[in-house]
Amino acid sequence: MPVLRSTLLIDAPIRTVAAAVRDVSVVRATGPLAQCTARGDLLCVGDELSFQVPLVPGVRVPMRTKIVRADDSGISSELASTDQLVRRLRHDITLAETGAGTLVTDSVRWLSPWGPIGSAADVLLMRRFVLKLLQRRGNAVRSRVLSLGRAPVVVAAAIVHKGHLLAQQRSYPEHLAGRWELPGGRVEAGETDEAALIRECVEELGARVTVGARFGPDVPLPKGYLMRAYAATLADGDAVPEALEHLAVEWVPVERLAELDWLDPDIALLPELHALLTETL
Numbered sequence: 001m002p003v004l005r006s007t008l009l010i011d012a013p014i015r016t017v018a019a020a021v022r023d024v025s026v027v028r029a030t031g032p033l034a035q036c037t038a039r040g041d042l043l044c045v046g047d048e049l050s051f052q053v054p055l056v057p058g059v060r061v062p063m064r065t066k067i068v069r070a071d072d073s074g075i076s077s078e079l080a081s082t083d084q085l086v087r088r089l090r091h092d093i094t095l096a097e098t099g100a101g102t103l104v105t106d107s108v109r110w111l112s113p114w115g116p117i118g119s120a121a122d123v124l125l126m127r128r129f130v131l132k133l134l135q136r137r138g139n140a141v142r143s144r145v146l147s148l149g150r151a152p153v154v155v156a157a158a159i160v161h162k163g164h165l166l167a168q169q170r171s172y173p174e175h176l177a178g179r180w181e182l183p184g185g186r187v188e189a190g191e192t193d194e195a196a197l198i199r200e201c202v203e204e205l206g207a208r209v210t211v212g213a214r215f216g217p218d219v220p221l222p223k224g225y226l227m228r229a230y231a232a233t234l235a236d237g238d239a240v241p242e243a244l245e246h247l248a249v250e251w252v253p254v255e256r257l258a259e260l261d262w263l264d265p266d267i268a269l270l271p272e273l274h275a276l277l278t279e280t281l
């Protein structure tokens, strides 16, 4: 299978670059994305992307891919079905921390549906096309990394107690009322993430938390915000959190995690929330 590799060094933390490469707006800026099933701004495993590939001037060919890996170290996609422009396709984006920033390595491999002559043409056409896309995407990732680095932050706490996760149900605005989120909120000027989480949990739940490690991807939110998630525990294990600003709070076991109607951005945290809960069982 033809393989195309390209690398890019970005002077930013790996988490910020990981958020940028998964950002739907970056895929859109790259060119021929027609549709995408992602519910939030971040691509998750299972999301499908439909492209209209302008292979040569005047000829657009539809192509559908599916995200098969999305984690701290990058993202991978494959063809969503076999009846397509190429027979097999795999695109891996791998991120690695270096002393000079985050190294982004793209590796694209595909298999032509045609015989040897078709394959030669395919390699030339596809190679040119893929290289152009990678270059455009590199520029889009760089500019998204800059905007994410300046974004105001919302912190969210995954409070785990006796193998259950505390979820709270929003009461407003109307279009979000009834949907579920993690406790937390905007970080104020001069505040650390930890102080903001402790303050928000007291305001929302009437309970103090002990803030643990950051986990999961940084999640872009509407209006230019960026959400960071932290593991947390109740500072007093006997405390009973209350819904002071929400419709309800609920301790959710791992089996019910996917049943809740989470806010769209929180969907990107579900795999890591699942892992956090199973680790503590």
Ligand SMILES: Nc1nc2c([nH]c(=O)n2[C@H]2C[C@H](O)[C@@H](COP(=O)(O)OP(=O)(O)OP(=O)(O)O)O2)c(=O)[nH]1
Pocket (backbone or CB within 6 Å): 154, 155, 156, 180, 181, 182, 183, 184, 185, 186, 221, 227, 263, 264, 265, 266
């Ligand atoms: N706390 C929290 N906010 C979330 C989550 N997911 C998500 O998209 N958000 C959004 C909802 C809000 O627009 C923003 C959180 O800021 P906030 O809690 O201060 O916002 P709010 O709408 O309650 O606004 P405010 O009037 O109280 O300031 O982030 C989540 O899991 N937890």
